[in-house]
């Protein structure tokens with residue numbers, strides 16, 4: 001199979017990496033548009049970056065209205081604010097929602113037409129976007145190193161994946177992640193693991209993505225519980241930040257699978273945080289996929305530090321599934337479906353939406369709509385006997 005590889009991003013990683021942001025924007029004008037969410041703004045990272053920019057003689061305009069699972073109207077509001085403020089470059093600070101809004105705002109500022117025209121397999125961005133620096137404040141989405149952005153349009157998560165959406169630069173500073181609360185650390189960390197596992201077992205995996213994904217899984221196995229247990233454990237925070245960036249690069253180049261396809265409707269219809277949706281879906285999807293790629297799941301067990309010598313690939317793969325289930329349980333992640341207003345017919349309509357997601361084609365096991373319904377039922381109703 002022919003493998004494509006293209007990752008044109010300057011990546012600056014490590015404590016105090018934010019100090020380099022002004023130099024990354026040199027020559028792009030004096031006015032910088034910062035896109036973030038209210039929680040991140042009040043937690044400190046935005047003030048820190050704004051002050052670094054200000055000390056370098058740059059002016060900032062801050063848009064802090066991004067919410068989790070962002071909708072199109074937020075994009076247009078931010079775009080209007082950017083144009084009104086006359087900014088010529090963009091910095092996104094936050095989790096995946098803020099970083100994704102930043103990407104599309106930077107691109108729509110220089111390209112004609114509406115966002116809907118570009119979503120899914122639509123129109124291609126013709127012009128380079130405004131220079132965009134992505135600064136993650138969670139170890140989760142890996143959006144800072146991907147060409148993808150997901151924005152909800154009329155209750156449906158719609159992705160755009162185009163080369164023009166690669167950020168100009170990614171600045172990953174684990175110091176910005178210190179104040180992330182334990183539950184968010186847990187769920188965003190499970191997003192990292194989902195990216196790495198899906199990229200590793202997916203049909204688009206290559207020797208390059210294998211290396212990144214395997215190392216990301218190893219780092220999650222080593223550091224996620226530590227970061228969850230003590231957010232001030234900066235060795236663990238740095239390990240998770242690195243895992244997030246590696247897994248993001250692996251998923252961009254290798255693709256995702258049914259976890260992310262099925263997470264789509266949970267977020268767009270139930271407004272469930274993306275990381276939480278992945279956390280509850282990953283173990284069930286691993287169990288479903290195991291027969292398609294047992295050797296790959298045996299490698300996942302190895303990466304997680306499980307002694308697999310002497311086991312068959314299937315036995316080792318099952319150990320990986322159990323280890324991930326255990327990880328989820330140790331961090332207290334569970335879902336009460338009643339709070340989301342679950343009704344039995346939801347499994348059907350969720351399956352319809354999940355089957356439209358392009359990443360389902362990258363899954364190692366070919367999923368039918370009926371399989372998808374069964375998996376949603378297993379999830380919602382605890383019916384593990386269904387598959």
Ligand SMILES: [Fe+2]
Pocket residue numbers: 141191194195260274278
């Ligand atoms: Fe994700």
